[in-house]
Amino acid sequence: MRTSIATVCLSGSLTEKLHACAAAGFDGVEIMDTDLTMAYESPEEIRALCDRLGLRIEMFQPFRDFEGVAPALLEDNLRRARAKFEVMEKLGTELVLVCSNAATATVDDDAEIAAQLGQLADLAAEYGIRVAYEALAWGRHVNDYRHAWRLVRMADRPNLGACLDSFHILARGHDPAQIEEFDGEKIFFLQLADAPLLSMDVLSWSRHHRLFPGEGGFPLTDFLGHVLRAGYAGPLSLEVFNDTYRQTEVRSTAAHARRSLAWLADQTSAANGWQHDRLPSSQEPGAVDFTEISAADLTALDETLHQLGFTFRGTHQTKPVRLWTWGQARIILNEQTRAETPRLSGIGLQVQDGEASLRRGLALGAERAFRRTYTGEHDLRALKAPDGTHVYLNDLPAENSWIPEFHGGQQDPRQEGRVDHINLSYRWHDFEEAVLFFHSVLGLRADVGENVAGPEGLVRSQVMRTADKTLRLPLNLAPPTASMPPRHIAVHCQDIIGIAQRARDNGLTFLQVPGNYYRDLQARTGLDPTLLGQLQRLDLLYDADETGEFIHFYTPTFGDLFLEVVERIDGYDGYGAPNAPIRLAAQRRPR
Structure with a gap:
C-alpha cells in the first residue's frame, strides 16, 4: 500500500508539513497550490526537500474552473494552465487535479466540455503531464463521478483520467458500486475522507467537517473495495479539510492521519x-480489568472509597500503590508521581491475546507505555492513548496475575459490582484522534453522538463501546473556551438507595442537587412521592426510557475526576443524559 496525504490537511508551513509527513511514514504528498504560493522556498527547493525526505510528489492540485466556458475565457484558462504546468516541471510531478467547474458562466454541453478537456490534456502532454478530472459535489454542471467518467471517455486522451474523491461521491449519496465498471488504468488518483453524517450544504460540509477514515459515518471500507476491484493501483491519499486539523500540532496530526489509512486498508482487506x-487482528475487550488514579497524595480518595463501601485489598508489594475493589470493579490508587492533582491515568482491559493487541496498536502508530516491573511481578502490556492515558492489555484473570501482588487487605465479599462506564473528556484538538484510537486499536464502535447543554456551552458526547457493552467509553468534547469537564468512573451496583444511605451514614457528601431539579422531575415523570422524597433526601438523580429506569449519584470532584454510582433497572441503556447539565452546573458551582 502506497500512502499519500494532501498538504491542505495539516497546519504549518509547507516545509513543516513535508517533514511531518515523512516522519509519520507517508510515501508521498499532494501539494496544494496555496501551500506552495505561501512558501519562501522555490519549487526546485521543495522538490529537493521531498527527495531528501523520501517523499514522492504524487499530484499538484487543484486547477479550478477550466471547462465549459466561452472561447475567450478558454484561451485565458489555457494560459493559466501553461503557467501551472511550468511550475509542475520544476516540482518534478506529472499529475494535476482538475476540478469540475463550479462557476455560473458555464455551458451545460457535454460535447463542448469534453472538447475543452481534450485541449487541456493536449497542452499537458507537451509537458509530460497527466490530468485527473474530478466531479466536485457542488460542480455547476458536473457533480456526479459517473458524469465525469463519461466526459473523460468522450475526450479520449491517453493522459486524461479520473480522480475519485470519497467525499464528493458519498456526500451526495451516489452509489459507488459503478466504479467497478471503470477501467482501473484510467483512474489516475484516489482521495479519501470520512465525515460526520450532517444535514447542511455540501460545500460547507466539505470545507470544514471532513474527517480521517474511521472517524465519521461514511462506508469507506465498501467504497475502497469498489475502487480496488476496478483495478486502481495508485496511492491511497487523504484529502481532509477540517478546521481543527489545520490548527493542531502538525506531527501529531500527520501520525493520526497515517493511522487512519492503515486502519482503512486493514478493514478493506478483511x-x-x-x-x-x-494488521494483527483487533480484539474487543471482554471486560474492564481495572481503572487507575494517580497523584502524590490520594488519601481523600481512600476515604471516599471506604465510605462508598469498597473493600481495601492491600498495598502493592514494591510500590506506593493501593487496590480497592467492589466485586469486579477494581480501582488502583497510584502515588508514584509528584503531581498534586488526581487524574485518571490508566485503564486496564481484559483481552483474549494481549500480545496481539499490543502489536496491532504499535502497527497503527500508537506508542508503547512502560511501567516499572520487578522480578516475579506480572508484566502488564500497555499502549498510550493520544492524551497519554495508559491502556493496559491483560489476557489473564486479574486474580491470577496482578492482584496477588497486593498484600495487607481483605477479601471482597461482593460479586455484583462492576465498572459500568468510564467517561473521558477531551479538548477540541484531541477528540477525533481519541475516537480513531479506540475504534482502530481496540475495535470499539461508535454510537450516535449527542450534544449536552452545560453552563459553559454545548458538550459533545460520543460513546465508544464493545458490541456487548461490557466496555463503554463516553467521550466528551469540551467547548473551546470552557473548562475541561472532569473525567469519571461509573460503578454499577444493586440497591442504590440502600448504598447511598449507608455512604451518607459513613459521612460521604454527595454532589449537591438543586431542589428545582426534583420539582421538574416530578412534573415530567409523575414519580411516586415516596421515591421522589428518597431521591431528593440523598441527592440522587433519575432517568427513564421505554425499557427501564436509571438512578445514579456523584461524589465530590477530586482534581480532574470524580466517581459515579449507578443502577440500571430492567433494560435501561443510556447514561442519564438529561441529568448531565445538572451535574455540570453543580460541579462548576464550587469553583
Whole structure:
C-alpha cells in the first residue's frame, strides 16, 4: 500500500508539513497550490526537500474552473494552465487535479466540455503531464463521478483520467458500486475522507467537517473495495479539510492521519478476504480489568472509597500503590508521581491475546507505555492513548496475575459490582484522534453522538463501546473556551438507595442537587412521592426510557475526576443524559 496525504490537511508551513509527513511514514504528498504560493522556498527547493525526505510528489492540485466556458475565457484558462504546468516541471510531478467547474458562466454541453478537456490534456502532454478530472459535489454542471467518467471517455486522451474523491461521491449519496465498471488504468488518483453524517450544504460540509477514515459515518471500507476491484493501483491519499486539523500540532496530526489509512486498508482487506495490508487482528475487550488514579497524595480518595463501601485489598508489594475493589470493579490508587492533582491515568482491559493487541496498536502508530516491573511481578502490556492515558492489555484473570501482588487487605465479599462506564473528556484538538484510537486499536464502535447543554456551552458526547457493552467509553468534547469537564468512573451496583444511605451514614457528601431539579422531575415523570422524597433526601438523580429506569449519584470532584454510582433497572441503556447539565452546573458551582 502506497500512502499519500494532501498538504491542505495539516497546519504549518509547507516545509513543516513535508517533514511531518515523512516522519509519520507517508510515501508521498499532494501539494496544494496555496501551500506552495505561501512558501519562501522555490519549487526546485521543495522538490529537493521531498527527495531528501523520501517523499514522492504524487499530484499538484487543484486547477479550478477550466471547462465549459466561452472561447475567450478558454484561451485565458489555457494560459493559466501553461503557467501551472511550468511550475509542475520544476516540482518534478506529472499529475494535476482538475476540478469540475463550479462557476455560473458555464455551458451545460457535454460535447463542448469534453472538447475543452481534450485541449487541456493536449497542452499537458507537451509537458509530460497527466490530468485527473474530478466531479466536485457542488460542480455547476458536473457533480456526479459517473458524469465525469463519461466526459473523460468522450475526450479520449491517453493522459486524461479520473480522480475519485470519497467525499464528493458519498456526500451526495451516489452509489459507488459503478466504479467497478471503470477501467482501473484510467483512474489516475484516489482521495479519501470520512465525515460526520450532517444535514447542511455540501460545500460547507466539505470545507470544514471532513474527517480521517474511521472517524465519521461514511462506508469507506465498501467504497475502497469498489475502487480496488476496478483495478486502481495508485496511492491511497487523504484529502481532509477540517478546521481543527489545520490548527493542531502538525506531527501529531500527520501520525493520526497515517493511522487512519492503515486502519482503512486493514478493514478493506478483511472485508474482501484479501491478505495484503493486514494488521494483527483487533480484539474487543471482554471486560474492564481495572481503572487507575494517580497523584502524590490520594488519601481523600481512600476515604471516599471506604465510605462508598469498597473493600481495601492491600498495598502493592514494591510500590506506593493501593487496590480497592467492589466485586469486579477494581480501582488502583497510584502515588508514584509528584503531581498534586488526581487524574485518571490508566485503564486496564481484559483481552483474549494481549500480545496481539499490543502489536496491532504499535502497527497503527500508537506508542508503547512502560511501567516499572520487578522480578516475579506480572508484566502488564500497555499502549498510550493520544492524551497519554495508559491502556493496559491483560489476557489473564486479574486474580491470577496482578492482584496477588497486593498484600495487607481483605477479601471482597461482593460479586455484583462492576465498572459500568468510564467517561473521558477531551479538548477540541484531541477528540477525533481519541475516537480513531479506540475504534482502530481496540475495535470499539461508535454510537450516535449527542450534544449536552452545560453552563459553559454545548458538550459533545460520543460513546465508544464493545458490541456487548461490557466496555463503554463516553467521550466528551469540551467547548473551546470552557473548562475541561472532569473525567469519571461509573460503578454499577444493586440497591442504590440502600448504598447511598449507608455512604451518607459513613459521612460521604454527595454532589449537591438543586431542589428545582426534583420539582421538574416530578412534573415530567409523575414519580411516586415516596421515591421522589428518597431521591431528593440523598441527592440522587433519575432517568427513564421505554425499557427501564436509571438512578445514579456523584461524589465530590477530586482534581480532574470524580466517581459515579449507578443502577440500571430492567433494560435501561443510556447514561442519564438529561441529568448531565445538572451535574455540570453543580460541579462548576464550587469553583
